[in-house]
Amino acid sequence: MVHYADRAKCYQAKILQHSRLAQDTMRLRLELEIDQDPGLPGQFYMLRDLRSCDPLIGRAFAMYDCDPAGSWVEIVYLIKGKLTSSIAQLEPGRCVSLWGPLGNSFDSSPTDHLIMVAGGIGQTPFLCLAKESLGQQRFGQRSAGYANRVSLCYGVRSQRYLAGLDAFQQAGVSLHLATDDGSAGGPPRLVTDLLVEVLEKQNSLSGTRVVCCGPEPMMQAVAQIAGRFGVTCQVSLETPMACGLGICFTCVAKVGTAEQWDYKRTCVEGPIFDAAEIVW
Secondary structure, three states: OOOOOOOOEEEEEEEEEEEEEEOOEEEEEEEOOOOOOOOOOOOEEEEEOOOOOOOOOOEEEEOOEEOOOOOEEEEEEEOOOHHHHHHOOOOOOOEEEEEEEEOOOOOOOOEEEEEEEEEOOOOOOHHHHHHHHOOOOOOOOOOOOOEEEEEEEEEEOOHHHOOOHHHHHHOOOEEEEEEOOOOOOOOOOOHHHHHHHHHHOOOOOOOEEEEEEOOHHHHHHHHHHHHHHOOEEEEEOOOOOOOOOOOOOOOEEEEEOOOOEEEEEHHHHOOEEEHHHEOO
């Protein structure tokens, strides 16, 4: 299904809060226009710094959190590159160019156990999803409270990069941590090891769904693990985007089978895809 940006808004959004969340990781709260729909779990916004034309185009950021009343939306980003380094210098009261919400959203059908797998900054699409699935917040016309329990398998380089743990715990999410250097979550290991552990401990895999976001090799490995255990898996692709509107075709991904596939635009036919349909 194609999700064109016919309901997206583009405007200058005022910064309400801007704070450090972890090492090189910032949380940015932006004011929404009156009556604007903040979006659905899994959707994203395009953001640009009004002070400069370098970079000329915006960058895509997942919706991290939002006000149920629709007065603000938050994104969490890693300081890396020109745009994020520039945005990190902005203080509350300044404005950025914002347009969205864009793209499709995660599945909201009933499930027993929702397992979220995040690598690096890949936890950012999952806080809203956790709140919705546990019945704490409703988004649009979607149902809420469709999961009996939610787990987050979260892997980073070091504990200094673990961002937003308190928010996930307050939402009732069970946390499973992994670090490359062993500074948190036990000895050094991969987030995919955590996923295998969680799946192996389940009495039944019926009603288990996996969602994943992070580096592509990690997502490919998660997709393979989900396939081996026979559970459904959705991935949120982090393909670099230029327009966010489906007109430039710079964010395409191979979707289909190894024998018959087609290019799908991540910005309007994603960013959420069935992991089994991605040609890695």
